[in-house]
Amino acid sequence: MPSGSLSVPVLPLRDVVVYPHMIVPLYVGRERSIKALELVMATDKQVMMALQKDTTDEKLSETNLYEAGTMGTVLQLLKLVLLVLLVLSVLSDI
Numbered sequence: 709m710p711s712g713s714l715s716v717p718v719l720p721l722r723d724v725v726v727y728p729h730m731i732v733p734l735y736v737g738r739e740r741s742i743k744a745l746e747l748v749m750a751t752d753k754q755v756m757m758a759l760q761k762d763t764t765d766e767k768l769s770e771t772n773l774y775e776a777g778t779m780g781t782v783l784q785l786l787k788l789v790l791l792v793l794l795v796l797s798v799l800s801d802i
Contacts, residue, residue: 717744724762730798737791753782
């Protein structure tokens with residue numbers, strides 16, 4: 709990893725755009741995304757969010773995410789039966 713770079717989990721977003729300084733509730737249902745959020749909660753609660761290009765694609769890859777995104781801090785995470793409710797504060801653009 710190059711000097712000065714940051715390694716954080718990426719949360720793909722479908723059908724929602726977030727901007728800096730927003731407080732956003734998100735429902736997360738993908739198993740990979742839930743595992744990424746569990747990692748986030750065990751560390752510094754920082755997560756990068758990037759929009760998904762094809763929202764019907766369940767098998768994500770880097771090519772299906774836009775290069776620009778936003779950084780956020782998880783404020784609260786509630787595990788529900790089939791999904792996770794996430795409340796986060798959006799910090800800045802990336």
